[in-house]
Amino acid sequence: MTGGSGTRALDRNGSAPLWQQLQQQLLDRLAAGEFTESFPGELALVDDYGVSRHTVRQALQQLRADGVIVAERGRQPRVAPAPEIQQPLGALYSLFASVEASGITQESVVRTFDTRADALIAERLELEASTPLVYLERLRLAGEEPLAIDRVWLPAEVAAPLLDADFSHTSLYGELSQRTGIRLDHGSEEIHAVVPTRAERTQLRCPPDVAAFSINRLGHVRGRPVEWRHTLIRGDRFALTAEFSASTGYRLIQPDLSAVKTP
Amino acid sequence: MTGGSGTRALDRNGSAPLWQQLQQQLLDRLAAGEFTESFPGELALVDDYGVSRHTVRQALQQLRADGVIVAERGRQPRVAPAPEIQQPLGALYSLFASVEASGITQESVVRTFDTRADALIAERLELEASTPLVYLERLRLAGEEPLAIDRVWLPAEVAAPLLDADFSHTSLYGELSQRTGIRLDHGSEEIHAVVPTRAERTQLRCPPDVAAFSINRLGHVRGRPVEWRHTLIRGDRFALTAEFSASTGYRLIQPDLSAVKTP
């Protein structure tokens, strides 16, 4: 199997540096699921690819820096475990995390939950207009009082396993991760300040002359858009809080919801 | 001067690895302002410290990865220029940068500009209630139409040199940096969605049933708060846009102002 020398070949005539080729090959093999639990040691790679240990180390170096693999002295390198806790992703995460943190009971009333087609949303998800989409519309309550209206569209192809879930207490991302293994890894959102329509005000049971955040979000998984979301949050019960510094950049932090709770 | 070998000494008996010591020494010397415009080459360091080129390269590697120094083939390494453009700092930066980017003329009408005392603001700046503060209130126009009301308080002690500046076309941060050398390095802000009062609507000349962003910001310089700012931005002409991913985290990006320009 892992016998002799030079089992695997690298293009030695020009093109890319050897260590770069090796690095890429390792990434490819890793993406193909080749190293489930044991990663080849440096000397094994030296033997396999017929390069010096220095070159192997140079290839591994960035992989270690990026946290793809973990290596310690005297121990065989292993593939790094998936990042434990997903980084807070976006203002929506901030919203629900802050409710959670403040200890207020969090609940959702599912108003609609079905599969349908929507040409406009489908286009935003880069799908055919007739593609079936799972649609979930919830009224989110915090402390038994309406906080936000949340509407999500996902391609039925990926979200079908969710259809028999109960979303009155669990989070969409939790179910999505648990049932399909899918986790958003990229997204963009646009945050507007709006005055809710009368219908929205009725649903949110909020007084007149109250503004709201309107957030449109497009979530991606591995480069493909898989979630369109629109959330309308009462402006009298929520605020975005951010911190920034030259070193850490701009970060949303969990606002103190109790301060904006019920004026 | 830089003659012989081993001019500079490294602790060779245990403790930290040579490359780490070298890296630290280089960082120290750099912090002392020793390499203003020319950084020693690899071979020079080999000669100076009496280590192999491999060790020198290992020490430099992380410095290059961190962008501290820049090295290219055949060219002497140089100290990387100070971070080109200051990192977008907060939603306010995003606001004015996006106006700038869209090519719309940006102008301010200075409504008030004086020195006064304000107990509430002083407390937020951690100052005595009677401390004199420079107060600047501007109506910010984009494309000759009102976009935001901007009010800033700074301790007079640091902002005094600004008092004879004309803020109808220049930015506060620009003047502050130019006249006093002060640049904000940290801050926090709270973003609310509100319905503007009638007086504010009048100033902003915006139609009824339009919401607004209300942003409170506290800016720091080297751990001391030096700026309290309140900005009210028309919600029909501005939106916050953000991107996030597991690798880069949450970042505000410049929204397309033209899309929200004038409905």
Place this chain on the structure above:
DNA sequence: AGTTAACTTATGTCCGGACATTTGGCAATC
């Protein structure tokens, strides 16, 4: 004076070897 060619210098890449240090497993011992 302007252009080209050759040379120097510097980093990028790659190889070989050597020793230190830590881990993990095996074996001998109590």
Place this chain on the structure above:
DNA sequence: GATTGCCAAATGTCCGGACATAAGTTAACT
């Protein structure tokens, strides 16, 4: 059976050398 000691294996560190390649400099040439 549990502990201890030893050895092999693996990575971390460090050194030396060699050639390739790009940039800058100088010299020669038109």
